[in-house]
Amino acid sequence: YSRPPMGNYNEDSLRGFYYSHDSIKITRYCMPQGTVEQTEVESVPFTLYSKSATFTFLEMAISFAYGSHGVTMNLFDHAGTPMEGEPDFGRLLGEKKPWLNALAERAQEAGVYRGVRLLHAERASYVKRLGRGAPYWGLAEDGQEVMQALESHGIPTTYDASGVVAASGQTLRAISDDEIRRLLRGGLFLDAVAAGVLVERGFATDIGLKGAKPPVNLDALGAFSAEEFCHPRFGGHDRCYLTLTIPGLGGRPNVSLLRPAARAEVLSWIVNPDARRVHPCMTAYRNAKGGRVVVHALDWASACGVSFNHTFRRLQLQGVMQWLAKGALPILVNGGVYPLAFRKDTKAFSLVGLFNLTLDAWPHAEFTLADRRRVARAEVLGEDARWRPDRAVKVSRKGSLITLCHDRPVPYGQPLMMTVWWR
Numbered sequence: 001y002s003r004p005p006m007g008n009y010n011e012d013s014l015r016g017f018y019y020s021h022d023s024i025k026i027t028r029y030c031m032p033q034g035t036v037e038q039t040e041v042e043s044v045p046f047t048l049y050s051k052s053a054t055f056t057f058l059e060m061a062i063s064f065a066y067g068s069h070g071v072t073m074n075l076f077d078h079a080g081t082p083m084e085g086e087p088d089f090g091r092l093l094g095e096k097k098p099w100l101n102a103l104a105e106r107a108q109e110a111g112v113y114r115g116v117r118l119l120h121a122e123r124a125s126y127v128k129r130l131g132r133g134a135p136y137w138g139l140a141e142d143g144q145e146v147m148q149a150l151e152s153h154g155i156p157t158t159y160d161a162s163g164v165v166a167a168s169g170q171t172l173r174a175i176s177d178d179e180i181r182r183l184l185r186g187g188l189f190l191d192a193v194a195a196g197v198l199v200e201r202g203f204a205t206d207i208g209l210k211g212a213k214p215p216v217n218l219d220a221l222g223a224f225s226a227e228e229f230c231h232p233r234f235g236g237h238d239r240c241y242l243t244l245t246i247p248g249l250g251g252r253p254n255v256s257l258l259r260p261a262a263r264a265e266v267l268s269w270i271v272n273p274d275a276r277r278v279h280p281c282m283t284a285y286r287n288a289k290g291g292r293v294v295v296h297a298l299d300w301a302s303a304c305g306v307s308f309n310h311t312f313r314r315l316q317l318q319g320v321m322q323w324l325a326k327g328a329l330p331i332l333v334n335g336g337v338y339p340l341a342f343r344k345d346t347k348a349f350s351l352v353g354l355f356n357l358t359l360d361a362w363p364h365a366e367f368t369l370a371d372r373r374r375v376a377r378a379e380v381l382g383e384d385a386r387w388r389p390d391r392a393v394k395v396s397r398k399g400s401l402i403t404l405c406h407d408r409p410v411p412y413g414q415p416l417m418m419t420v421w422w423r
Contacts, residue, residue: 001037002038003037003038004023004037005042006020006041006059007023014357017357018148021340022157024063024066024068025066026120026159028067029120029160037068039068039072040073041059042073043056046075046077048086048088053088053089053092056073056089056092057413058415061355065103065107065342065351066107066113068104098385099385102386103417106349106387106417107351111345111351112158112344114158114162114345115342115343116150116156116158116162116164117157117159117160117164118157118158118165119175120171124142124170125140142170143168145301145304149308149309153313154314154318154334154339155329155332156341163187164324165186166189167188167191167194168301170193170194180198180203184203184207184291185290185291186292186324187291187321187324189294189324190294190295191300192215192254192255192256192296193299195212195256196212205288206288207285207287208261208263208284208285208287208295209258209259209261210260210261211258215255215298216255217252217302218253218270222272223273224273225241225271225273226242227269227271228240228241228271228275228281229241233319234316235318241312242268242310243307246308247302251302251307254299254303255281255299257297258295264283266283267294267316280297284320292323292324318334328400331352331367331369334366335362335363335364335365336356336410337360338357339357339362340355349419350369350419350420350422351417352420355412356410362409363409364409365405365406365410365416366403367403369402369404370400370402371400371422373423375420375423376421376423377421378404378418378420379419379421380392380393393405393407
C-alpha cells in the first residue's frame with residue numbers, strides 16, 4: 001500500500017497542486033507494480049477554516065485523474081466536534097462522487113502518462129555537493145523547480161520513459177556514464193547546474209559547450225537587465241525580453257557564463273541596460289550522437305518563481321521542447337495561465353485533462369497531441385458524470401499533430417476531462 005502525501009494541509013494557492021500531483025507521480029515511480037495507491041487528502045485541522053470543500057474536491061479529482069485507486073481522508077477535527085456542524089464535506093461527497101467514479105474508471109485503465117521526463121535517482125542525496133552552511137534539507141533531490149516551471153507553461157511532465165528529458169540541479173551526479181550517453185541520444189534540456197555537472201564529467205562536447213563557469217549571482221557579473229529571447233525558429237524575436245529580476249521582486253538568479261561550441265545556436269542573450277547582447281543565455285545543439293541539447297545559463301533553483309513565468313517564457317519553453325522532441329512532443333496545452341494538464345495513453349484511448357490553477361476561468365482550452373493515429377471520437381466528462389461527445393470540441397490535424405480545441409470556459413472549480421478514442 002502507498003499513501004502519497006498531497007501536502008496543502010491548509011488552503012493557500014491553487015498552485016500548491018503542482019506539488020500534489022508530482023508527489024503522486026514520483027512516489028508511484030519508486031513503488032513496485034501491483035501497489036495499491038490511496039492518496040493523503042488531509043487538513044490540519046479538518047474544518048472549513050483549514051480547507052474549503054471545493055479545494056478538497058480538487059485534491060480528490062487530481063488523485064483520480066492521475067490514476068490513484070482511492071483517497072484517505074479525515075472528516076473530523078480530532079476534538080470531537082460533531083460532523084453535522086459542518087455539512088459541506090458530506091454534501092461534497094454526495095454530489096461529486098459519481099463524477100469522481102467516472103473519472104477513476106477511465107484513469108485506472110492500464111496505460112502510461114506522457115510528457116517530458118523528469119529524473120529521479122535513488123542516490124541523488126549521496127552524491128550531492130553542498131556549500132558551506134547548507135541546511136539539512138539541502139540534501140533533498142533537485143528537480144521541483146523544473147517540474148513546476150514546465151507544468152506552469154503547459155508542458156506536462158512524467159517520470160516514465162520519454163524522448164525528451166529535463167534535468168536541473170545535481171541529480172545527474174547520480175546517473176551513470178552509460179545512462180548519460182543514452183540521454184544524449186535523445187532530447188535533453190539542462191539548466192546551468194545540470195550542464196555544469198556534465199561539463200565536469202567530460203560531456204561538454206556532447207552538449208554544445210567549450211566550457212561553463214560555475215553559477216554566480218548575476219549582480220556579481222555587472223549591470224544586466226533582461227534575457228532577450230531572439231531566435232525566431234523557436235518562437236522568439238528581437239526585443240522579446242524576459243526579466244532577470246527573478247524569482248520575486250528584487251531577486252536575482254545565479255548565472256553560468258557559457259562558452260558555446262561553434263555549431264551551437266544561441267536562442268537568447270543576457271543584455272545590459274543599453275539592450276546590448278553580452279552573454280549567451282540559452283543555446284541549442286545537435287550532437288554527434290544524433291541527440292539535441294538545450295542549455296539554459298540560469299540556475300533554475302535560484303530563478304524559478306512568479307517573475308520567471310511569462311507569456312514569452314511559455315513561447316520559449318514550448319518552442320524548445322518541441323524542437324527537442326523533433327516536433328513530436330506528446331502533449332502541450334494552451335489557453336490560459338497556470339495549467340495542470342496530463343495525457344494518459346491506453347490501448348484504446350487517451351485520457352486528456354486540464355486543471356485550471358488560477359481563479360480566472362480559461363475562455364477555452366487547446367491541447368496539441370503528437371499522434372499519427374486517427375481520432376474516432378472525443379468525449380467530455382460532464383458534471384452529470386456522463387461521458388459524451390461535445391459540440392464545443394473541435395478536432396483538427398496538421399501532419400502528426402492533432403489539435404483538440406474545447407471552446408467553452410474552464411473554471412477552476414470544474415476540471416476539464418476528455419477521452420480521445422483512436423481508430
